[in-house]
Amino acid sequence: MIILKAKLPNNNLRTSDVLIFKKMLTQPLPWYRKTIPEIFELLHSFENGLTKEEAGERLLKYGQNKLPEGKVESLFLIFLRQFQSPLIYILLVAAVIVLAMGQIIDSLVILAVLIFNAIMGTIQEGKAQNTLLALKKFVHTPATVRRDGKEFIIPDIEVVPGDIIVLEGGEKIPADARIIFANTLKVDEASLTGESGPVAKTEAVLPIPQSSQQADLPVTAQKNMLFKGTHILSGNGTAIVVATGLKTEIGKIAQKIATVNTEIPLKTEIRYLSRLIIFTVFGLDLLLIVLGIFFNHSLKEMFTTAVSLSVSIIPEGLPIVMTLILATGVSRMSKRHVLVKKLQAVESLGQTKVLAVDKTGTLTKNEMVIQKVYTDGKIFEVTGSGYEPKGEIIFNGEIITPLNHPELVLSGQIAAFCANARLSFLEDTNTWKISGDPTEAAMLVFSRKIGFNYEILEQETPKIFEMPFDYQKKYHTIVRVLDKKNFLTVVGAPEKVFELCKKLWHKDKTETLNEKKRQELESVFLNLAQNGFRVVAYAVNPNVKREINPQAMPPLIFVGFFAMKDSLRPEVKETVQKVRETGMSVVMITGDHYLTARAIAKEVGIYQEGNLILTGEEIDKMVDEELAKKLDRATVFARVTPEHKLRLIQAYHRQGKVVAMTGDGVNDAPSLVAADLGVAMGKIGTEVAKEASDIVLLDDNFASIIAAAEEGRSIYKTIKKVILYLFSTSVGEALTIFGALMLGYPLPLLPAQIIWLNFVTDGFLDVSLAMEPKEKGLLREKFKRPKKWMVDSLMTKRIFFMTLPMIIGTLFLFKGYFETDLAKAFSISLTSLAVFQWFNAWNCRSEDKSIFQMNPFSNKFLVASTITVILLQLAALNTPFLQKVLNTQPLTLKEWFTIIFIAFSIIAVEEIRKFLYRKFSRSRQRKNANNINNSEVSQPVS
Numbered sequence: 026m027i028i029l030k031a032k033l034p035n036n037n038l039r040t041s042d043v044l045i046f047k048k049m050l051t052q053p054l055p056w057y058r059k060t061i062p063e064i065f066e067l068l069h070s071f072e073n074g075l076t077k078e079e080a081g082e083r084l085l086k087y088g089q090n091k092l093p094e095g096k097v098e099s100l101f102l103i104f105l106r107q108f109q110s111p112l113i114y115i116l117l118v119a120a121v122i123v124l125a126m127g128q129i130i131d132s133l134v135i136l137a138v139l140i141f142n143a144i145m146g147t148i149q150e151g152k153a154q155n156t157l158l159a160l161k162k163f164v165h166t167p168a169t170v171r172r173d174g175k176e177f178i179i180p181d182i183e184v185v186p187g188d189i190i191v192l193e194g195g196e197k198i199p200a201d202a203r204i205i206f207a208n209t210l211k212v213d214e215a216s217l218t219g220e221s222g223p224v225a226k227t228e229a230v231l232p233i234p235q236s237s238q239q240a241d242l243p244v245t246a247q248k249n250m251l252f253k254g255t256h257i258l259s260g261n262g263t264a265i266v267v268a269t270g271l272k273t274e275i276g277k278i279a280q281k282i283a284t285v286n287t288e289i290p291l292k293t294e295i296r297y298l299s300r301l302i303i304f305t306v307f308g309l310d311l312l313l314i315v316l317g318i319f320f321n322h323s324l325k326e327m328f329t330t331a332v333s334l335s336v337s338i339i340p341e342g343l344p345i346v347m348t349l350i351l352a353t354g355v356s357r358m359s360k361r362h363v364l365v366k367k368l369q370a371v372e373s374l375g376q377t378k379v380l381a382v383d384k385t386g387t388l389t390k391n392e393m394v395i396q397k398v399y400t401d402g403k404i405f406e407v408t409g410s411g412y413e414p415k416g417e418i419i420f421n422g423e424i425i426t427p428l429n430h431p432e433l434v435l436s437g438q439i440a441a442f443c444a445n446a447r448l449s450f451l452e453d454t455n456t457w458k459i460s461g462d463p464t465e466a467a468m469l470v471f472s473r474k475i476g477f478n479y480e481i482l483e484q485e486t487p488k489i490f491e492m493p494f495d496y497q498k499k500y501h502t503i504v505r506v507l508d509k510k511n512f513l514t515v516v517g518a519p520e521k522v523f524e525l526c527k528k529l530w531h532k533d534k535t536e537t538l539n540e541k542k543r544q545e546l547e548s549v550f551l552n553l554a555q556n557g558f559r560v561v562a563y564a565v566n567p568n569v570k571r572e573i574n575p576q577a578m579p580p581l582i583f584v585g586f587f588a589m590k591d592s593l594r595p596e597v598k599e600t601v602q603k604v605r606e607t608g609m610s611v612v613m614i615t616g617d618h619y620l621t622a623r624a625i626a627k628e629v630g631i632y633q634e635g636n637l638i639l640t641g642e643e644i645d646k647m648v649d650e651e652l653a654k655k656l657d658r659a660t661v662f663a664r665v666t667p668e669h670k671l672r673l674i675q676a677y678h679r680q681g682k683v684v685a686m687t688g689d690g691v692n693d694a695p696s697l698v699a700a701d702l703g704v705a706m707g708k709i710g711t712e713v714a715k716e717a718s719d720i721v722l723l724d725d726n727f728a729s730i731i732a733a734a735e736e737g738r739s740i741y742k743t744i745k746k747v748i749l750y751l752f753s754t755s756v757g758e759a760l761t762i763f764g765a766l767m768l769g770y771p772l773p774l775l776p777a778q779i780i781w782l783n784f785v786t787d788g789f790l791d792v793s794l795a796m797e798p799k800e801k802g803l804l805r806e807k808f809k810r811p812k813k814w815m816v817d818s819l820m821t822k823r824i825f826f827m828t829l830p831m832i833i834g835t836l837f838l839f840k841g842y843f844e845t846d847l848a849k850a851f852s853i854s855l856t857s858l859a860v861f862q863w864f865n866a867w868n869c870r871s872e873d874k875s876i877f878q879m880n881p882f883s884n885k886f887l888v889a890s891t892i893t894v895i896l897l898q899l900a901a902l903n904t905p906f907l908q909k910v911l912n913t914q915p916l917t918l919k920e921w922f923t924i925i926f927i928a929f930s931i932i933a934v935e936e937i938r939k940f941l942y943r944k945f946s947r948s949r950q951r952k953n954a955n956n957i958n959n960s961e962v963s964q965p966v967s
Contacts, residue, residue, distance in 0.1 A: 055242075056203045056250060056267045057203070057230070057231045057242060057247045057248075057249050057250050058230065058231060059203075059230065060230055061203075061205055061228070061265075064203055064265055064267070065265070068186060068187040068265065068267070069187060070187035070188075070189070070265060071189075072189065072205075073171060073173065073174035073189075074170060074171035074172040074173065074174065074188065074189040075172055075185070075187050075188060075189075076172065076173055077172055077173060079187075080170075080172055080183075080185050080187075080188065083185035083186060083187065084183060084185050087185060087186065087269065087270070088269075088270060089182040089183070089270065090181060090182050090183070090184045090185070090199065090200055090253075090269035090270050091182045091270060092270065092271070092275065092276055100147055103147045104143055104144070104147040107143035107147060108139070108143060113139060117139065119332040119335055120132045120136050120139075122328075122332060137784070141784070141788070166180070166181040166197050166199060167179070167180065167181065168180070168181040168183075168184050168190060168196075168199035168200075169190065169191040169192075169193070169196075169447055169449075170184060170188045170189060170190055170191070171188075171189040171190075171191060171263070172188070172189075176191055176447055176449065177449060178447070178449045178451075178458055181197075181199035181200070184199045184200050184266055184269060185266065185269060186200075186266050186267060186268065186269055187265065187266060188200075188265070188266040189205070189263055189264070189265055189266075190202055190263065190264050190265075190266060191261075191263055191447065192210065192251075192257055192260075192261055192262045192263060192264060193257065193261050193445060193446070193447070193462075194257050194258060194259045194260060194261065194462070194493065195256075195257065195462070196256070196257050197254070197255075197256055197257075198212070198251045198252060198253060198254065198255050198256065198257065199253060199266075200253050200266045200267075200268060200269045200273060201250065201251065201252050201253055201266070201267055201268035201269075201272070201273040201274060202250070202251045202264035202265055202266045202267060203249060203250060203251075203264060203265050203267050204226055204227065204228045204249045204250065204251060204262060204263075204264045205228060205262070205263045205264055205265055206228055206262045206263045207226045207227055207228050207249075207260065207262040208260050208261050208262055208488075208491045208493070209225075209259065209260040209491065209492065209493055210225070210226040210227075210257065210259075210260035210261065210262045211224065211225055211226065211257070211258045211259045211260055212224045212226055212251065212255050212256065212257055212258060213255060213256045213257075213258050214244075214245070214252065214255045224245075224248070225248070226248055226249065226251070226260075226262070227248050227249055228249055228262075229248075229249060230249070231246075231247065231248065231249055244274055251264055252273065252274050252275065253268075253269075253273040253274070253275050253276070254273075254275045259493050260493050261445050261491075261493065302338065305338070306335050306338050309338070309759055309763075310331040310332075310335060312763075313327060313330065313331050313762065313763065313766070314327045314328060314331055316763070316766045316767070317330070317766060317772075320766055320769060322766075322772070326772070329776045330762070330772055330774075330776055330779075332776065338755040338756075338758075338759055346747050346791050346792060346794075346795045350740060350743050350744055350747070350795045353795070353796065354736050354737075354739065354740040357736055358732070358733060358736050361729050361732040361733070361736075362707070362722065362723040362724035362726065362729060363720060363721075363722060363723065363729045363732060363733045363736075364707065364720065364721040364722075364723055365719075365720055365733065365737075377609055377683050377684070377685040377701070377702060377734070378608070378609060378610065378677075378682040378683050378684070379609065379610050379612060379677050379682050379683070379684045379685070380604055380609050380610070380611045380612070380684075380685050380687075380730070381612050381613075381614050381670075381673070381674070381677075381684060381685070381686045381687070381696075381700070382611060382612070382613055382614070382631075382687045382727075383613075383614060383615060383686075383687055383688045383689065383693060384591075384613055384614075384615040384617060384622065384625055384626075385463065385591055385615070385617075385689070386463075386688075386689035386706050386725070387687045387688070387689070387706065387727055388593060388594065388597050388613070388625065388629055388727065389591035389592060389593055389594060389625075390411075390591060390592055390593075390594055390725075392411045392412060392463070392591060392592070393463045393464055393466065393467035393559070393589045393590070393591050394407075394409060394410075394411065394412075394467055394470070394589060394590060394591075394592075395407050395440075395467050395468065395470070395471040395587050395588065395589045396558070396588060396589060396590050397553065397558065397586075397588035398433070398436055398471075398585060398586070398587060398588070399549055399553070399585050399586040399588065400432045400433070400435075400436050400530075400584055400585030400586075401432040401530065401531050401532055401585070403420065403432065405418055405419065405420050405425075405430075405433060406418070406419040406420070407419075407471060407474065409470070409474065411457065412448060412457040412458070412459055412466060412470055413457050413470075414448065414457070414470050414473035414474060415474065416474045418433065418474070418475075427474070427475045427476065428475070428476055431532045432532050432585070433475055434475065435530075435565075435584060436471075436475070436563070436584065436585055436587075437471065437472045437474075437475030437476065437477050438472070438477060438482075439514045439516065439563050439565065439584065440468035440469070440471050440472040440475075440477075440516075440563075440587070441468070441469065441472035441477045441479055441482050442482070442486070442503055442505055442512075442514045443465065443468060443501050443503050443514050443515075443516040443563070444465040444466070444468040444469035444472065444479070445462070445465055445493075446459050446462055446463075446465040446466035446468075446469050447459065447469075448466065448469055448470065448473075448479075462494075463591070464559070464561065464589070465501075467587075467589045468516070468587065471587070486505040486506055486507050486512070487505065487506050488503060488504070488505050489504050489505065489506060489511065489571055490502075490503070490504035490511075490571060490572050490573060491503045491504070492573065492575055494517065498517075498521065498575060499517050499518040499521045500515050500516065500517025500518065500521050500522060500525075501515070501516050501517055502514075502515050502573060502575075502578075504569060504571065504572075504573060507567075510567060510568045511568060511569050511570065511571055512565065512566075512567055512568070512569075513565060513566040513567075513569045513573065513579065513581075514563065514564075514565050515563065515564050515565070515581055516561055516562070516563045516587075517561060517562065518561070518562070518618075519547075519550045519560055519561070519562040519586065519618075522562035522563070522564050522581070522583070523543065523546070523547075523562065523583070525564065525578050525580070525581045526538050526564050526580070526581045526582065526583040527580040527581065527582075528580070528581075528582045528583065529542055529546075529582070529583050530565070530582045530583060530584045530585075535582055538583055546583065549586065550562075550586060551620060553586065553588045554618050554619075554620035554621045554624070555620045555624060556624065557590060557621060557624035557625055557628065558588040558589065558590055558621065559588070559589050559590065559591070559617055559618075559621055560586050560587070560588050560589075560618065560621070561586070561587050561589075562583070562585070562586055563584050563585060563586075563587065564581035564582055564583045564584055565581065565582050565584055566579050566580065566581050566582060567582075593625075593628065593629060594725075594726070594727055596726060596727060596728040597629050597727055598628075598629050598630055599728070600727050600728040600730070600731060601629050601630045601631060602630060603728075603731050604730070604731065607731075607734070610660075611631050611660070612631065612659065612660050612661065612662065613625070613626045613631050613632075613660065613661050613662070614662045614665055614669075614670055614673065614686075614696075615661075615662070615663055615665065616663075616664060616665060616666070617663055617664070618663060618664060619638060619640055619663045619664065621663075622638065622661050622662075622663035622664075623638055623661060623663075626638075626660065626661045631660050631661065632660050632661050633660070635658075636658060636659065636660040636661070637655055637658045637659040637660070637661075638659070638660075638661040638662075638663060639655060639659050639661070639662050639663070640662075640663050640664045640665075641662075641663070641664045641665040641666055641669045642664065644662070644665070644669050644672065644673075645669075649676065649679070652672075652673075652676050653676055653679060653680060656673075656676055656677065656680065667693070667695050667696065670686075670693070670695070670696035671695055671696055671699055674686065674696055674699045674700050675699070683701045683702075684700045684701050684702075685700060685701065685702040685703075685704060685730075686699075686700035686702070686703055686704065687704040687705075687706075687727075687730070688703070688704075688705060688706075688718075689705060689706040693705075697718050702719050702720065703718035703719050703720070704718055704719070704720045704721075704722065704730060705718035705720070705721050705722070706721075706722055706725045707721045707722055707723035707724065707725060708723070708724065708725045720733060735799060735803050736799070738803040739799040739800065739803060742800060742803070743794070743795060743797050745820065746794050746797060746869045746870065747791050747794050747795055747869075748816065748820070749820050749823060749824065749869050750787075750790065750791055750794055750865065750866055750869045751787060751791055752816070752820075752824055753823070753824045753827040753828055753831075753865060753869075754782075754786075754787060754831075754858075754861075754862045754865060755783075756824060756828050757827065757828040757831035757832060757858070757861065757862075758774070758779060758782060758858060760828055760832050761773060761774070761831065761832050761835050761836060761854075761858065762774060764832050764836050765836060765839070768836070770836070770839065770840065770843060771843055771847060771850075773835065773836065773839045773843075773850070773851070773854040774851070774854055774855060774858070775851060775911070775912055777910055777911050777912070778851065778854075778855045778911055778912070778913075781855070781901065781911055782855070782858055782859060782862070785894060785897050785898075785901075786859050786862045786863070786894050786898075787862065789890040789893055789894050790862065790863070790866040790887070790890050790891070790894065791866075792886070792890070793866070793884065793886040793887040793889070793890035793891075794866060794869060794870070794884075794887065796884060796886040796887075797870060797884050797887070798883050798884060800871070819872065822938075823872070823935070823938070826934050826935060826938050827865055827868065827931060827934075827935060829934065830861070830930040830931045830933075830934050831858065831861045831865075831931060834857060834861065834927040834928060834930055834931075835854050835857045835858055835861070837927070838853050838854065838857050838923070838924065838927060839853060839854040839857075841853075848912065848914055849914060851912055851913065852902060852913045852914050852915075852916060853916070853920065853924070855901075855911070855913065856898060856902065856916060856921075856924055857924050857927070857928060859894070859898050860924055860925055860928035861928045861931050863891055863894060863895070863928075864928055864929060864931050864932050865931055866887065866890075866891070867881075867887070867891075867932070868931065868932060868935045870884070870887075871939075872939075872942070873939055873942050873943050873946070874939070875936055875939055875940075876932065876936070877936075901913055902914065902915050902916060903915050
């Protein structure tokens with residue numbers, strides 16, 4: 026740590042200071058050219074940080090440290106946007122034309138439909154907007170700051186200029202800052218500069234460019250600066266915040282660009298669908314007018330009918346229903362604490378064949394606790410819960426005082442020396458929170474249980490050299506000044522530490538680490554690993570040079586093992602079983618030792634006898650073809666690096682498999698991006714992992730993955746149900762009118778009646794279908810990618826079989842009346858189509874299950890809507906005002922029974938189709954099973 030000798034100003038800011046400070050924040054300064062003491066003086070800050078009071082005042086003066094977000098739209102603007110659709114434009118033009126032709130009532134009805142839909146859409150979008158705003162509160166970036174000489178973990182929006190921030194690998198940089206101290210600090214600045222690869226950072230003052238005294242260095246050349254939104258890859262250090270919010274480099278960019286709206290796949294599919302509908306409507310209208318004139322109908326009558334038919338065919342309520350379905354899905358997912366960042370991620374999850382899970386943080390709670398310590402031939406047990414720095418030390422079944430045992434004192438000291446994690450108590454939630462690596466956090470907590478205070482050790486034993494842990498060398502090296510000597514401590518993977526050790530430590534001596542002693546230590550290590558412990562070895566050299574060459578490490582003295590465990594999440598075993606039932610295979614990818622990985626995987630049900638376990642070393646020796654052959658049997662991958670994870674995902678892709686990957690660390694980010702679906706942990710996940718992912722599990726609950734997959738499939742299923750209903754009823758109405766023209770009948774529906782069917786019957790029933798509960802067994806079905814038009818072959822067949830009885834039944838009933846009583850015939854055809862649509866809504870609830878097998882009250886909205894449209898239809902036939910508007914008259918009880926009996930044919934036809942579909946599906950399943958069995962029997966015995 027750098028100790029500053031410069032004289033610093035006092036804590037009280039004068040008025041003149043504030044004016045200088047304001048000017049300084051509004052005019053960019055070349056911070057990289059200034060020394061640390063100069064920056065402290067300019068920012069009126071200190072090495073121990075600001076006071077809480079000063080930080081609060083600066084937060085009020087200069088605002089929160091956040092970038093501008095898109096404005097929250099008012100309800101009025103949302104209402105106006107409901108009319109921004111080619112479909113709505115056509116209907117508005119139609120309303121104007123009908124009004125110009127003197128059909129005032131028809132025009133007003135069309136406008137009423139559009140306004141009603143706009144109101145409904147506004148309500149639903151408003152709810153969706155509020156849901157998304159509420160979800161944003163779940164996801165915030167923490168920052169570790171030093172204030173009043175103590176370290177605090179605060180939301181990054183509360184960081185202010187002058188704050189001292191503490192930096193650790195895996196964290197997101199909360200603001201622009203000048204580095205005070207950098208220890209092998211490497212940063213990923215790709216999000217700001219677009220240049221990939223780690224950037225090494227330094228605390229040194231950068232020289233003025235020789236080309237010009239005034240020229241500023243580009244961001245990429247400012248090696249002693251950190252920038253908001255970038256990520257720390259490795260190393261650690263401290264820095265002083267020089268800019269927040271819009272004053273940061275990324276904030277300046279944000280001011281220059283407008284918010285970009287990306288089009289989600291579903292929106293694209295609806296756009297294609299809208300184009301299809303528009304072309305279809307124009308074609309049908311033109312054909313209808315030509316046929317009508319051919320059969321001696323007036324141009325005015327046919328044009329009005331064509332406009333009304335357009336109103337019926339165009340599903341102007343579809344955007345509202347889509348919003349409702351998606352808002353319902355988002356709401357259900359948020360209740361399960363799942364934040365879906367990309368809609369296409371839901372589709373990917375539905376198609377996933379391989380779920381690759383990281384052990385730490387996904388299967389376990391990522392609260393590593395040292396439970397056993399082996400040193401000097403003894404095993405000590407350590408009690409405690411999570412990261413709370415309280416617990417007992419037990420030896421031979423008795424609680425002991427650790428300070429009376431030199432071997433424990435040395436172990437605790439080493440643990441503290443090598444722990445770069447930070448521990449903080451959150452009073453509002455009464456919990457202990459860490460910042461940094463969980464393994465090092467466990468070591469820090471253990472040292473506190475022994476009796477060491479990290480802050481005091483930092484002052485008494487200053488750190489003079491460090492090589493952070495990386496995935497190549499697999500150990501962490503630190504040199505501190507202890508008793509005027511350079512004391513080296515190393516903590517890391519046992520097999521790597523063994524290679525560096527020449528001697529074995531005892532409390533009163535050291536001895537040569539011969540082959541026999543090595544085998545004894547390896548036996549202890551294997552025994553701990555087989556019991557599911559994550560084991561790290563630790564060693565020392567009490568007197569070394571000030572700097573260490575990693576290529577020529579000094580000989581070490583082996584001291585002991587830390588055996589730590591991360592308790593399994595309670596839901597994991599059941600979730601793994603459920604995932605397998607969906608047809609997905611679950612594999613575990615971890616950096617842990619082979620034996621530890623096998624023990625955990627076996628406990629949760631991922632590893633079973635006969636499965637393969639591949640290590641990173643074995644993967645390195647395999648060519649791609651050999652690795653591909655092993656993948657089908659391998660369920661555990663141990664001692665793997667980020668490079669191995671990427672190679673494994675690519676190997677699965679070559680097999681044509683869709684891969685979902687879970688992770689929480691910086692090392693997981695490349696594989697989260699490479700996977701078809703990246704799933705990050707919301708609470709314990711690093712910001713790098715969360716930004717690289719497609720889905721964030723806000724509660725870190727592994728079971729939420731299953732819930733997300735179900736919800737995603739349910740959303741697409743529900744959308745298809747609504748589209749099926751709207752298309753089948755619209756096509757049925759259109760073909761009924763065409764059929765009447767072809768047969769030489771009068772038009773069976775008046776324009777106002779067509780609009781009534783579309784507005785009342787469809788309007789209530791399609792919304793109620795949007796509230797259809799989730800089907801059972803969604804994850805057992807084979808999920809198919811949605812078609813470009815959202816209409817597949819099965820839906821096309823269903824539309825045909827639904828419209829056929831609708832056309833025949835309505836025209837049959839209409840023919841029986843129009844020759845003697847045309848007014849009554851209009852009421853008959855209107856009511857017939859209405860009843861057909863009532864029944865058809867219930868048909869659309871499932872593509873294979875009989876409506877008689879389904880609980881009618883499972884969708885109470887559909888029950889209520891059906892009752893509502895029945896009452897409204899009765900009102901249309903019996904209320905004088907509606908009789909005048911719709912040209913209707915009452916029906917007798919006998920006529921009602923006749924209509925209901927004939928309309929029931931739409932259920933009968935669909936039930937026959939569903940029966941044949943189920944029978945064919947079962948036959949196909951049996952055939953596939955027989956083929957699999959026959960192929961297995963025919964396999965040669967190896």
